[in-house]
Amino acid sequence: MTQAEFLDIVMPFKDKVFRLAKRLLVSQEEAEDATQEILIKLWNNKQKIQEYNNVEAFSMTMTKNFCLDRLKSKHAQNLKIVHSNYQDKNVSLQKQVELNDSVDWVSKIMEELPEQQKIILQLRDIEQYEFSEISKMLDINETAIRVSLSRARKTLREKLTKTHSYGVR
Amino acid sequence: MVLDKIEKLLEKYENGETTLQEEQQLKNYFSQEVVAPHLEVYKPMFVYFLQTQKEQFTKTIPLQPKKTYTLYKWISVAAIAVLMFAVYIQFGDQAKSMDDLSQDELLAYNQTVEAFNLLASMFNKGTESMDALTLMTTSLEKGTENVALLGAFSNTQNKIFKNQ
Structure with a gap:
């Protein structure tokens, strides 16, 4: 699979992945990193992509699991995710x-x-x-x-x- | 749109029973400028949903690094293979047997062997001459013994002189 073909598959739902990541991780940067990482994971497994009957649903599941793992590890480290996306209203x-x-x-x-x-x-x-x-x-x-x-x-x-x-x- | 219908839809919505189309109707209604005052509370919700839907992932997707990395890996593998082949070409074919030698090479080989043999025979002659040297050493030892005897004789002589 070439890069262009891969992007054709991924483009329609990359924003959805990002928005879900942002919903869970809150911070814009964290969500961007998570999205990149998920897309790279997909790219590295591109041979298997044809086997998934629904790449989009698969990616959303992946996003959910990835972000929950992130949150868990942050929680374990007793770190709060820093977010400065909004001002105090x-x-x-x-x-x-x-x-x-x-x-x-x-x-x-x-x-x-x-x-x-x-x-x-x-x-x-x-x-x-x-x-x-x-x-x-x-x-x-x-x-x-x-x-x-x-x-x-x-x-x-x-x-x-x-x-x-x-x-x- | 009839307010009555919206209220019914909202109730269904809160119970999680609306279809996507019905939810779209609600979103359309609440994206209007003015809504019924008692439904005002729902407005920010639906407006927020519509706004968030437009948010996009703007960072680039870094796919290139992975690809070049695999390319480099294969280039290095190929380079090592070429190197090994070159080494083999250079030094690999030294182990020849006698049968592989050409006429000239055989001649050179025989001459070398002859020369070495000559050298070895000369060495043997040298060793024979060394035997004569050993003979001389033994005679020298005998002489030293005789000198010692002479010493003993002179001691006795001295004693005799003292007694007189």
Whole structure:
């Protein structure tokens, strides 16, 4: 397989890999490194790529596992991933909740969700995968996915309502 | 779009029962400028989903290094093979047997052997002359013994003179 052919396969979903990595690792740099590493892994195993019936789903599973491993090792080292992608919004929120601020809040609230719900919400509401695809990627049955998703969406809405009505959480 | 329908969709959405198409409808509705006040709370959620969807991976994918690395590996393997072959060509064919020698080479070889034989016979002659030298050494030893006898004689003579 040539480099061009490989890129043709990988290009359509590389952003999705990156976004999932960023959802889990939070930091932009960490997510970029993770994405590169996953793509290089795919490239090194390019002979096997034809054997996978769904390269995209396979890559998403790989991303999930890779990022969770990363998080675990970071956790073991007692290091917190540094992220400086957003400013502290507390000051502006105290004045007036603007739409942009609330949008950033969504990302903050999503960070607090359990990993499983984070992944499912990311795959469904942002990447718009079918339940059957998510089920394959995560190796969980569809009912469990729906339950997780429902919980995540409700938590999101409840927390947003709080920020919305009080201005400050 | 009818508000009633949106509310129903939202309920389904929160229970995780909406299809992708229905979710798209919700996203479309909430990306409008103005939404119903009591649904305002959902707006940031869907706007965020739509925004995040556009985020892209901008770094380049470093595929080249791996490829050149394997190329270098094979080049080094080839270089070593060439080197080994060159060494073999240079020194490998020295072990010839007598049958492989040409007429001239055989002649040279025989002459060399003859010369060595001559040298060896000369050496033997030299060793014979050395035998004569050994003979002389033994005679010298005998002489020394005689001198010693003479010494003993003179001692006795002295004693005799003292007694007189």
